[in-house]
Amino acid sequence: MVAIIDYGVGNLFSLNASLKKIGVEVTITNDIEEIAKASHIILPGVGAFKDAAQLLKQHKMDQAIIDNVGKKPILGICLGMQLLFDTSFEHGEHTGLGLIPGEVVSIKDHLINKELKVPHMGWNKLIKTNPSPILKYTTDEDYVYFVHSYYARTPKQYITAVVDYDIEITASVQNGLIFGTQFHPEKSGECGLRILKAFVEC
Amino acid sequence: MLTKRIIPCLDIRNGRVVKGMNFEGIKDVSDPVELAKYYNQEGADELVFYDITASLEGRKLFTSILEKVASEIFIPLTVGGGINTLQDFDRVLKSGADKVSVNSGAIKNKYLIKEAAEKYGSQCVVLSIDAKRIDNKFKVVTLGGRNVTDLDMVAWAKEASNLGAGEIVLNSIDMDGVKKGFDLEMLQALCQEVNVPVIASGGAGNMEDFKILFDSVPKVDAGLAASIFHYKQINIADLKKYLLQNNIIMRCI
Numbered sequence: 001m002v003a004i005i006d007y008g009v010g011n012l013f014s015l016n017a018s019l020k021k022i023g024v025e026v027t028i029t030n031d032i033e034e035i036a037k038a039s040h041i042i043l044p045g046v047g048a049f050k051d052a053a054q055l056l057k058q059h060k061m062d063q064a065i066i067d068n069v070g071k072k073p074i075l076g077i078c079l080g081m082q083l084l085f086d087t088s089f090e091h092g093e094h095t096g097l098g099l100i101p102g103e104v105v106s107i108k109d110h111l112i113n114k115e116l117k118v119p120h121m122g123w124n125k126l127i128k129t130n131p132s133p134i135l136k137y138t139t140d141e142d143y144v145y146f147v148h149s150y151y152a153r154t155p156k157q158y159i160t161a162v163v164d165y166d167i168e169i170t171a172s173v174q175n176g177l178i179f180g181t182q183f184h185p186e187k188s189g190e191c192g193l194r195i196l197k198a199f200v201e202c
Numbered sequence: 203m204l205t206k207r208i209i210p211c212l213d214i215r216n217g218r219v220v221k222g223m224n225f226e227g228i229k230d231v232s233d234p235v236e237l238a239k240y241y242n243q244e245g246a247d248e249l250v251f252y253d254i255t256a257s258l259e260g261r262k263l264f265t266s267i268l269e270k271v272a273s274e275i276f277i278p279l280t281v282g283g284g285i286n287t288l289q290d291f292d293r294v295l296k297s298g299a300d301k302v303s304v305n306s307g308a309i310k311n312k313y314l315i316k317e318a319a320e321k322y323g324s325q326c327v328v329l330s331i332d333a334k335r336i337d338n339k340f341k342v343v344t345l346g347g348r349n350v351t352d353l354d355m356v357a358w359a360k361e362a363s364n365l366g367a368g369e370i371v372l373n374s375i376d377m378d379g380v381k382k383g384f385d386l387e388m389l390q391a392l393c394q395e396v397n398v399p400v401i402a403s404g405g406a407g408n409m410e411d412f413k414i415l416f417d418s419v420p421k422v423d424a425g426l427a428a429s430i431f432h433y434k435q436i437n438i439a440d441l442k443k444y445l446l447q448n449n450i451i452m453r454c455i
Binding site: 011013014017018020021046047115117119120121122123124125141143145146147164165186187188189190192193 | 269
């Protein structure tokens with residue numbers, strides 16, 4: 001049973017449907033016991049970092065995640081991935097879960113070619129930089145779907161894939177059993193389903 | 203880099219695809235779920251569903267179809283047609299839409315854009331503009347071009363993006379259905395002034411029209427079309443292969 005953490009952020013329809021599509025049992029929950037029983041945890045998220053971090057705390061889901069670190073695979077998606085880091089500089093400075101060293105910074109501030117549009121939205125090609133079990137079924141020709149204006153900067157050892165957008169944007173990360181994807185696997189077509197399948201096989 | 207996107211658009215009335223034609227390998231071409239699956243297999247980067255139903259029952263049918271499509275196909279889905287309130291946003295987002303496109307609903311009440319962007323995020327709010335040339339100016343029109351508004355197309359697009367629209371679909375009524383290529387002049391006028399993604403719509407007649415679009419107006423992010431895909435004048439997989447061979451970045455599957 002995969003637990004999708006429900007803390008009032010974003011639309012969970014596609015994530016739920018995509019996991020069902022690959023034959024996985026899903027529970028959408030903010031119940032600590034149910035999360036403790038789950039085999040895998042997914043932390044979704046869309047919107048602003050500050051609001052999401054607050055909601056996570058309000059629902060006591062920050063502690064629920066921390067309690068399960070090392071016990072079962074955890075996957076953060078999009079803003080859910082950004083929440084795994086120490087700090088975000090999205091409209092101020094905000095504290096994350098601190099499960100992967102690094103910070104979340106503005107794409108716009110770091111672009112050299114200022115003509116490029118932000119958000120970084122659309123399909124971009126995954127470039128694998130370190131082996132990761134969640135990418136075991138992806139190839140060098142796979143594209144995944146992004147929508148975001150901030151990106152994670154973390155030591156190379158935690159980065160498992162990047163994409164090129166004038167700068168190198170962190171696409172997926174790993175620290176032990178903690179995984180994160182900046183892209184939306186549930187919106188990345190058949191390739192995204194392979195990534196979710198690989199995650200539930202972890 | 204980001205790929206250019208190819209987006210087929212499906213008009214739905216009373217739960218059926220309007221203008222459905224014979225496709226090989228599809229039993230029921232006017233079944234939106236079947237057609238959506240087909241386009242997904244061909245490599246469509248996104249799908250747009252327009253609800254052109256007027257009745258309440260038709261609306262409900264549309265929502266249940268959306269749920270079916272969103273349970274089978276895992277690429278971005280945009281929904282438009284009859285979006286006038288935040289409740290309309292809510293209804294289609296809960297049924298699996300990722301983006302919601304507003305047109306005349308935003309002309310009537312521009313704060314719909316702001317409220318929706320604040321509630322759901324800009325990435326979720328698409329402004330769709332129908333425009334045509336009136337006295338050498340690009341004017342916003344409604345009712346398929348029958349009603350001309352006071353709005354200047356570029357000024358409206360800028361205002362909407364300031365209010366929070368995260369993407370703009372520009373449909374040239376002058377070129378719509380003519381199949382002589384996209385309205386490059388109109389698109390250029392828009393792309394010079396806004397920095398949100400722009401989707402070109404109206405006028406595609408063959409594969410070369412897409413190449414000319416992306417070569418001539420590099421800031422255009424996507425090309426949208428309906429009938430040329432439905433009538434299979436262009437196959438999406440072939441189109442993407444052709445564009446890739448012409449050095450336009452494409453996701454080919």
